[in-house]
Amino acid sequence: MFQRFLWLEWKFFFRSASLGKNIGLKIFLIFLALYFSVAFLALGIGLYPLLQETFPNQDPLQMVNRFVLLWLVFELGFRFMIQTLPVLDIKPLLNLPISRRKAVNFVLLKSMYSFFNFLPLFIIIPFGIFCINKGDYGTWNIIGWMIAMIATTQCVNFLNFLIKKKFTDNLKALIPAILAVVILGTLEYFKVFEISFWFGKMMNFLVLNPYLAVLPIVMLIILYKWNQLNLESKFYLDAGLKEKQKDADTKNFEWTKKFGVLAPFLQLDLKLIWRNKRPKTTIYMSLLLLGYGLFIYPGDMYGHPAMYVFVGVFMTGIFMINFGQFVPSWDASYYPMIMAQNIPLKDYLSSKAMLISSSVIVLAILSTPYIYFGWDILLINMVAALYNIGVNVPILLYSGSFNKKRIDLDKSPFMNYQGTGAAQWIVGIPLMFLPVLIFWLLNFFINFEAGLIALSGLGLLGLLLRASLMKYIAGVYQKRKYAMINGFKQTGE
């Protein structure tokens, strides 16, 4: 049976609509995976000698043990955001003679081979070997430690799925747990009660009594069973269907009426953002990243004004980039309707431009408190906002005409590359670095003011030419229309 599941997986992967088109993205992910593997391996090999050299009086293994808990908490948080439970499309399997347990086991066992579970091995194994060779522990003691660590990693794996399955719909229920972590962290920080110390002690005790490695294994089995039972109970078609039906939100954004012909589109876009998970997250992201300046301005290390231009373009344009780069993929699921309805493309695009430009203005206003770090900063941010509105908005909309990948609005945006194609990567370059380059050159050869004047001049020019630019872009969209409609129809990752 497992072979058959594997066969299905294989077909799913190689027959998915976007294989090949996505090759750039795949290469990028493989590169990331390789990078992390090498980094972890280097850490694993270097850890023992490094600790020995830096803290000659302490035992490296005991030091590492003290950090195990911290690592586990971090790993769990990281996995919670990024790792997803491997999915098996159960719908077609439900009416076939396949036992539930088998399908569930397949999903769970498959998750054990996740890349996230291999990463810690790159540290655990080399470090363990060093301990055996150089430290004064017995071979069995370290093997016990290694087994315990590997089992713990797998425990985190399954714990993550339990949390995900049980709490993703109800994140509030997680608050007590997060609170507990925060309290323990604070106590640790102020050295009132150092839990990592006690956990380290426990790990040390385990090293002395390697047979105790059985404990994490037992825990692993318990977690596995728990997951198994939990998933089995959800192995019904309606488990996915009977989500709580919330009353529809009927906010109407009546104030958009001022914008005349664009009003219906603006309303639609605002509803799109407000009522769907993925676009909604872009708003929170934008507000969060507004804090980026706090990391840059106080330090001297990035003190070059060109860097400030980058920060300005980034902060005031973060929503522009996050939302704008997926225009018109946001409307993918009803793009044929947009094309067949009585909607002039120009109005459709103008409303997008209006929405994005407003976001830049709002973010620019929100960034004014950075005046604390000097007038220069404020000035740079305002100029960057002007540049964003005048130049970057049309560039983004133009690059949008190359989008032909669908976006499912309801999927979570974390590590979600749906809708991402070459256009998204390429457009980042002129968007962010062109203004920096222009400013840097003028600042270098003439002076600071010249750089700012050039950027604002370009922004104003873009605004003056907006109407004809939009007309041109609408023409491009018209030409690419058929490819877009066809592309947006392709579902699947």
Added chain:
Amino acid sequence: MITATNLSKVYGGTKVLNIEHLDIPEGESFGLVGNNGAGKTTFFSLLLDLIQPTAGNIFNHEITVSQSEDWKPFTASFIDESFLIGYLTPEEYFYFVGELRGANKADIDSFLTSFEDFFHGEILGRKKYLRDLSKGNQKKVGIVAALIGNPKVVILDEPFANLDPTTQIRLKKIIKELTENREVTVLISSHDLIHVTEVCERIVVLDKGEVVKDIKTSEATLSELERYFSGEVEVTQAEELS
């Protein structure tokens, strides 16, 4: 008046549609029937400029649909769920379409009252997003939205599929009323021969992209169509046997 001339669409070397000449006069109720893959949806998609013809042209009231957008104000359509915006409630969707077609909220509200029967209390005021409605109810919303703003041309792809019997009967009534004054051209496709013969005054049968029959509907049409489609089955069976 809709005219297709030398219209063809080729996908990967296969001709999926090939219509030499087809005139659909203003005010006609036009039915398109044919087995799967006959080219019905392809024809409608070409008419709405959602796909590009390989050769030939379609004119909608003298406007070449692939050249100009001017046919959009008087043409309304419902092809499939991709014509619905899932995160809107039905009311919001109607208002949105209304605004695109120059009807304000009050117009839409009074327009919708005439469909209360058709909706059967399952659409309006339920505080549900379109994506949470059942397939049949989604279809009702799409069909009614295609009637907003007095369009001159209405295109409905398989409007009867997925509807419950009561709604099918009500839909037939709606379509008949629509074409009564002979001002609105209605194009529908269907797999249900009984429905289509009942509401359409002219029926065109497509097979593998070609027009094989063009019938002015009469008493005999239903049996003629039934004979044609069952005959086709017999022919293919005979081919397989030989």
